[in-house]
Amino acid sequence: MEERGGQMKITLDYSSPMPMYEQIKEAIKQNIYKGYLENNDPLPSIRQLAKELNVSMITTKRAYIDLEHEGFIYTMSGRGTFVKIQDLSKAVYDRQQKLLEECKDYFVILKEAGLKKEQLTELIKEIFGE
Amino acid sequence: MEERGGQMKITLDYSSPMPMYEQIKEAIKQNIYKGYLENNDPLPSIRQLAKELNVSMITTKRAYIDLEHEGFIYTMSGRGTFVKIQDLSKAVYDRQQKLLEECKDYFVILKEAGLKKEQLTELIKEIFGE
DNA sequence: ATAGTGTGTATATGATATATATACGGTATG
DNA sequence: CATACCGTATATATATCATATACACACTAT
Secondary structure, three states, X not given: OOOOOOOOOXXXXXXXXXXHHHHHHHHHHHHHHOOOOOOOOEOOOHHHHHXXXXXXHHHHHHHHHHHHHOOOEXXXXXXXXXXXXXXXXXXXXXXXXXXXXXXXXXXXXXXXXXXXXXXXXXXXHHHHOO | OOOOOOOOOOOOOOOOOOOHHHHHHHHHHHHHHOOOOOXXXXXXXXXXXXXXXXXXXXXXXXXXXXXXHOOOEEEEOOOEEEEOXXXXXXXXXXXXXXXXXXXXXXXXXXXXXXXXXXXXXXXXXXXXXO
Protein backbone atom coordinates (compact mmCIF):
# COMPACT_ATOMS: atom_id res chain seq x y z
CA MET A 1 0.00 0.00 0.00
CA GLU A 2 1.24 3.37 -1.04
CA GLU A 3 1.99 5.83 1.69
CA ARG A 4 -0.50 8.65 1.79
CA GLY A 5 0.43 11.97 3.31
CA GLY A 6 3.23 10.48 5.34
CA GLN A 7 4.92 13.88 5.45
CA MET A 8 1.97 15.52 7.18
CA LYS A 9 2.43 16.57 10.77
CA ILE A 10 -0.75 18.12 12.06
CA THR A 11 -1.32 18.88 15.72
CA LEU A 12 -4.69 20.12 16.83
CA ASP A 13 -5.38 22.47 19.71
CA TYR A 14 -8.71 21.11 20.86
CA SER A 15 -9.26 24.03 23.25
CA SER A 16 -8.62 26.70 20.62
CA PRO A 17 -11.51 28.90 19.55
CA MET A 18 -10.43 28.16 15.98
CA PRO A 19 -12.62 25.33 14.64
CA MET A 20 -10.79 22.06 14.13
CA TYR A 21 -11.51 21.97 10.41
CA GLU A 22 -9.89 25.43 10.15
CA GLN A 23 -6.82 24.20 11.97
CA ILE A 24 -6.60 21.25 9.60
CA LYS A 25 -6.95 23.56 6.61
CA GLU A 26 -4.19 25.84 7.87
CA ALA A 27 -1.86 22.95 8.59
CA ILE A 28 -2.29 21.54 5.10
CA LYS A 29 -1.78 24.94 3.49
CA GLN A 30 1.42 25.33 5.48
CA ASN A 31 2.63 21.96 4.22
CA ILE A 32 1.96 23.09 0.68
CA TYR A 33 3.51 26.55 1.03
CA LYS A 34 6.64 25.09 2.62
CA GLY A 35 7.03 22.64 -0.23
CA TYR A 36 6.52 19.53 1.92
CA LEU A 37 3.65 18.59 -0.38
CA GLU A 38 4.02 18.76 -4.14
CA ASN A 39 1.56 18.72 -6.99
CA ASN A 40 -0.50 15.52 -7.16
CA ASP A 41 0.85 14.24 -3.85
CA PRO A 42 -1.83 12.21 -2.09
CA LEU A 43 -3.23 13.57 1.14
CA PRO A 44 -4.16 11.19 3.94
CA SER A 45 -7.66 9.79 3.46
CA ILE A 46 -10.36 11.55 5.41
CA ARG A 47 -10.77 8.35 7.42
CA GLN A 48 -7.11 7.94 8.26
CA LEU A 49 -6.63 11.61 9.12
CA ALA A 50 -9.77 11.57 11.27
CA LYS A 51 -8.43 8.58 13.17
CA GLU A 52 -5.02 10.20 13.67
CA LEU A 53 -6.51 13.44 14.95
CA ASN A 54 -9.32 11.86 16.97
CA VAL A 55 -12.02 13.73 15.09
CA SER A 56 -14.83 12.48 12.89
CA MET A 57 -14.63 11.92 9.14
CA ILE A 58 -17.03 14.81 8.64
CA THR A 59 -14.54 17.20 10.15
CA THR A 60 -11.68 16.17 7.91
CA LYS A 61 -14.05 16.08 4.95
CA ARG A 62 -15.17 19.60 5.74
CA ALA A 63 -11.57 20.80 5.69
CA TYR A 64 -10.95 19.05 2.36
CA ILE A 65 -14.11 20.54 0.84
CA ASP A 66 -12.96 24.03 1.73
CA LEU A 67 -9.44 23.44 0.44
CA GLU A 68 -10.92 22.10 -2.79
CA HIS A 69 -13.07 25.22 -3.19
CA GLU A 70 -9.99 27.34 -2.56
CA GLY A 71 -8.13 25.44 -5.25
CA PHE A 72 -5.47 23.78 -3.10
CA ILE A 73 -6.50 20.17 -3.64
CA TYR A 74 -8.71 17.96 -5.78
CA THR A 75 -10.69 14.84 -4.99
CA MET A 76 -11.38 11.67 -6.97
CA SER A 77 -14.25 9.67 -5.54
CA GLY A 78 -13.11 6.26 -4.42
CA ARG A 79 -9.46 7.09 -5.04
CA GLY A 80 -8.47 9.85 -2.70
CA THR A 81 -7.56 13.50 -2.40
CA PHE A 82 -4.50 15.11 -3.95
CA VAL A 83 -2.55 18.33 -3.91
CA LYS A 84 -3.20 20.79 -6.71
CA ILE A 85 -0.45 23.37 -6.87
CA GLN A 86 0.55 24.52 -10.34
CA ASP A 87 3.03 27.24 -9.44
CA LEU A 88 4.31 27.16 -5.88
CA SER A 89 6.40 30.31 -6.03
CA LYS A 90 3.45 32.29 -7.34
CA ALA A 91 1.20 30.91 -4.60
CA VAL A 92 3.77 31.84 -1.97
CA TYR A 93 4.14 35.32 -3.44
CA ASP A 94 0.37 35.88 -3.55
CA ARG A 95 0.09 34.83 0.07
CA GLN A 96 2.85 37.21 1.10
CA GLN A 97 1.11 40.08 -0.63
CA LYS A 98 -2.13 39.19 1.11
CA LEU A 99 -0.38 39.08 4.48
CA LEU A 100 1.23 42.46 3.80
CA GLU A 101 -2.18 43.96 3.10
CA GLU A 102 -3.56 42.60 6.36
CA CYS A 103 -0.47 43.82 8.14
CA LYS A 104 -1.20 47.33 6.94
CA ASP A 105 -4.61 47.34 8.62
CA TYR A 106 -3.04 45.84 11.72
CA PHE A 107 -0.42 48.58 11.95
CA VAL A 108 -3.13 51.22 11.74
CA ILE A 109 -4.79 49.67 14.77
CA LEU A 110 -1.48 49.62 16.64
CA LYS A 111 -0.86 53.25 15.79
CA GLU A 112 -4.30 54.26 17.00
CA ALA A 113 -3.64 52.37 20.23
CA GLY A 114 -0.73 54.74 20.78
CA LEU A 115 2.15 52.40 20.05
CA LYS A 116 5.31 54.04 18.74
CA LYS A 117 7.24 53.24 15.60
CA GLU A 118 10.31 52.41 17.67
CA GLN A 119 8.48 49.78 19.70
CA LEU A 120 7.61 47.94 16.50
CA THR A 121 11.02 48.23 14.86
CA GLU A 122 12.52 46.94 18.09
CA LEU A 123 10.18 43.95 17.99
CA ILE A 124 11.07 43.30 14.36
CA LYS A 125 14.77 43.27 15.24
CA GLU A 126 14.03 40.79 17.98
CA ILE A 127 12.20 38.40 15.67
CA PHE A 128 14.08 38.87 12.39
CA GLY A 129 17.51 39.62 13.79
CA GLU A 130 19.67 42.69 13.16
CA MET B 1 -33.60 64.23 31.03
CA GLU B 2 -29.87 63.76 31.25
CA GLU B 3 -28.06 62.90 28.06
CA ARG B 4 -26.77 59.36 28.09
CA GLY B 5 -23.76 58.39 26.02
CA GLY B 6 -24.20 61.29 23.66
CA GLN B 7 -20.52 61.10 22.79
CA MET B 8 -20.80 57.55 21.50
CA LYS B 9 -20.40 56.96 17.79
CA ILE B 10 -20.80 53.31 16.99
CA THR B 11 -21.13 52.02 13.45
CA LEU B 12 -21.83 48.35 12.90
CA ASP B 13 -20.71 46.29 9.96
CA TYR B 14 -23.63 43.92 9.65
CA SER B 15 -21.85 41.76 7.10
CA SER B 16 -18.73 41.31 9.19
CA PRO B 17 -17.96 37.86 10.56
CA MET B 18 -17.34 39.58 13.90
CA PRO B 19 -20.51 39.21 15.99
CA MET B 20 -22.40 42.44 16.52
CA TYR B 21 -22.05 42.30 20.28
CA GLU B 22 -18.28 42.06 19.78
CA GLN B 23 -18.30 45.12 17.54
CA ILE B 24 -20.27 47.00 20.16
CA LYS B 25 -17.80 45.93 22.86
CA GLU B 26 -14.84 47.06 20.78
CA ALA B 27 -16.42 50.41 19.97
CA ILE B 28 -17.13 51.14 23.62
CA LYS B 29 -13.63 50.11 24.66
CA GLN B 30 -12.23 52.46 22.02
CA ASN B 31 -14.32 55.31 23.42
CA ILE B 32 -12.94 54.60 26.86
CA TYR B 33 -9.31 54.22 25.79
CA LYS B 34 -9.46 57.43 23.79
CA GLY B 35 -10.80 59.32 26.76
CA TYR B 36 -14.16 60.13 25.16
CA LEU B 37 -15.81 58.37 28.09
CA GLU B 38 -14.73 59.07 31.64
CA ASN B 39 -15.29 57.31 34.92
CA ASN B 40 -18.97 57.10 35.90
CA ASP B 41 -20.14 58.50 32.57
CA PRO B 42 -23.49 56.96 31.64
CA LEU B 43 -23.61 54.70 28.62
CA PRO B 44 -26.67 54.72 26.38
CA SER B 45 -29.38 52.44 27.73
CA ILE B 46 -29.53 49.00 26.19
CA ARG B 47 -32.89 49.99 24.70
CA GLN B 48 -31.72 53.24 23.18
CA LEU B 49 -28.51 51.74 21.80
CA ALA B 50 -30.42 48.78 20.37
CA LYS B 51 -32.78 51.18 18.61
CA GLU B 52 -29.91 53.28 17.22
CA LEU B 53 -28.06 50.24 15.90
CA ASN B 54 -31.13 48.34 14.71
CA VAL B 55 -30.37 45.32 16.85
CA SER B 56 -32.29 43.75 19.71
CA MET B 57 -31.90 44.69 23.36
CA ILE B 58 -30.43 41.27 24.01
CA THR B 59 -27.52 42.03 21.75
CA THR B 60 -26.64 45.30 23.45
CA LYS B 61 -27.21 43.64 26.82
CA ARG B 62 -24.82 40.86 25.84
CA ALA B 63 -22.13 43.41 25.03
CA TYR B 64 -22.68 45.19 28.34
CA ILE B 65 -22.53 41.92 30.29
CA ASP B 66 -19.16 41.10 28.75
CA LEU B 67 -17.80 44.58 29.37
CA GLU B 68 -18.97 44.36 32.97
CA HIS B 69 -17.17 41.04 33.43
CA GLU B 70 -14.06 42.58 31.92
CA GLY B 71 -14.30 45.44 34.40
CA PHE B 72 -14.95 48.29 31.96
CA ILE B 73 -18.44 49.21 33.13
CA TYR B 74 -20.94 48.64 35.92
CA THR B 75 -24.70 48.35 35.94
CA MET B 76 -27.35 49.55 38.38
CA SER B 77 -30.70 47.87 37.84
CA GLY B 78 -33.37 50.39 36.92
CA ARG B 79 -30.82 53.21 36.68
CA GLY B 80 -28.46 52.41 33.86
CA THR B 81 -24.96 51.40 32.95
CA PHE B 82 -21.83 53.45 33.65
CA VAL B 83 -18.16 53.56 32.81
CA LYS B 84 -15.75 52.14 35.37
CA ILE B 85 -12.22 53.26 34.64
CA GLN B 86 -10.05 54.00 37.67
CA ASP B 87 -6.76 54.70 35.98
CA LEU B 88 -6.97 55.43 32.27
CA SER B 89 -3.26 55.71 31.59
CA LYS B 90 -2.62 52.35 33.24
CA ALA B 91 -5.42 50.74 31.22
CA VAL B 92 -3.99 52.20 28.02
CA TYR B 93 -0.50 51.01 28.93
CA ASP B 94 -1.73 47.49 29.76
CA ARG B 95 -3.52 47.30 26.42
CA GLN B 96 -0.41 48.42 24.55
CA GLN B 97 1.64 45.72 26.25
CA LYS B 98 -0.96 43.13 25.35
CA LEU B 99 -0.97 44.29 21.73
CA LEU B 100 2.82 44.12 21.64
CA GLU B 101 2.71 40.52 22.84
CA GLU B 102 0.22 39.60 20.13
CA CYS B 103 2.32 41.46 17.60
CA LYS B 104 5.27 39.26 18.47
CA ASP B 105 3.36 36.10 17.55
CA TYR B 106 2.14 37.80 14.40
CA PHE B 107 5.65 38.70 13.29
CA VAL B 108 6.74 35.10 13.75
CA ILE B 109 4.00 34.04 11.33
CA LEU B 110 5.07 36.70 8.84
CA LYS B 111 8.69 35.57 9.09
CA GLU B 112 7.71 31.95 8.51
CA ALA B 113 5.70 33.03 5.47
CA GLY B 114 8.98 34.33 4.03
CA LEU B 115 8.42 38.06 4.43
CA LYS B 116 11.55 40.14 4.84
CA LYS B 117 12.40 42.60 7.58
CA GLU B 118 12.65 45.41 5.05
CA GLN B 119 9.11 44.85 3.79
CA LEU B 120 7.81 45.38 7.30
CA THR B 121 9.96 48.39 8.15
CA GLU B 122 8.85 49.91 4.86
CA LEU B 123 5.23 49.36 5.81
CA ILE B 124 5.82 50.91 9.22
CA LYS B 125 7.31 53.98 7.60
CA GLU B 126 4.26 54.24 5.40
CA ILE B 127 1.84 54.09 8.32
CA PHE B 128 3.78 55.89 11.05
CA GLY B 129 5.69 58.33 8.88
CA GLU B 130 9.48 58.78 8.71
C1' DA C 1 -48.81 57.49 47.51
C1' DT C 2 -48.88 56.57 42.96
C1' DA C 3 -48.87 56.72 37.87
C1' DG C 4 -45.72 57.19 34.24
C1' DT C 5 -41.60 56.66 31.96
C1' DG C 6 -37.21 55.25 31.81
C1' DT C 7 -33.98 51.79 33.39
C1' DG C 8 -32.21 46.68 33.48
C1' DT C 9 -33.83 41.36 33.74
C1' DA C 10 -35.69 36.77 32.53
C1' DT C 11 -37.89 33.28 29.59
C1' DA C 12 -38.90 31.07 25.49
C1' DT C 13 -37.47 30.69 20.65
C1' DG C 14 -35.14 30.34 16.23
C1' DA C 15 -31.18 30.26 12.72
C1' DT C 16 -26.65 28.94 11.82
C1' DA C 17 -22.08 26.84 12.67
C1' DT C 18 -19.46 23.09 14.42
C1' DA C 19 -18.96 18.37 15.08
C1' DT C 20 -20.67 13.55 15.23
C1' DA C 21 -22.35 8.47 13.87
C1' DT C 22 -23.51 5.48 10.53
C1' DA C 23 -25.06 3.65 6.33
C1' DC C 24 -24.10 4.02 1.40
C1' DG C 25 -21.60 4.15 -3.26
C1' DG C 26 -17.08 4.24 -6.12
C1' DT C 27 -12.28 2.13 -7.37
C1' DA C 28 -8.62 -0.88 -7.53
C1' DT C 29 -6.64 -5.50 -7.24
C1' DG C 30 -5.80 -10.34 -5.69
C1' DC D 1 -16.11 -11.07 -7.64
C1' DA D 2 -14.60 -10.36 -2.97
C1' DT D 3 -12.41 -7.39 -0.22
C1' DA D 4 -10.30 -3.54 1.40
C1' DC D 5 -9.38 0.63 0.69
C1' DC D 6 -11.28 5.33 -1.07
C1' DG D 7 -15.04 9.41 -0.82
C1' DT D 8 -20.43 10.58 -0.14
C1' DA D 9 -25.00 11.34 1.98
C1' DT D 10 -28.43 11.48 5.69
C1' DA D 11 -29.94 12.25 10.13
C1' DT D 12 -28.58 14.24 14.56
C1' DA D 13 -26.51 16.79 18.66
C1' DT D 14 -24.73 20.89 20.79
C1' DA D 15 -23.12 25.69 21.11
C1' DT D 16 -23.23 30.41 19.46
C1' DC D 17 -25.54 34.46 17.82
C1' DA D 18 -29.56 36.91 17.66
C1' DT D 19 -34.54 37.88 18.49
C1' DA D 20 -39.36 39.06 20.79
C1' DT D 21 -41.82 39.87 24.64
C1' DA D 22 -43.23 40.00 29.27
C1' DC D 23 -41.44 41.21 33.81
C1' DA D 24 -39.15 43.98 37.78
C1' DC D 25 -36.69 48.04 39.61
C1' DA D 26 -35.87 53.36 40.11
C1' DC D 27 -36.67 57.98 39.67
C1' DT D 28 -39.95 61.97 39.37
C1' DA D 29 -44.03 64.80 38.82
C1' DT D 30 -48.33 64.91 40.23
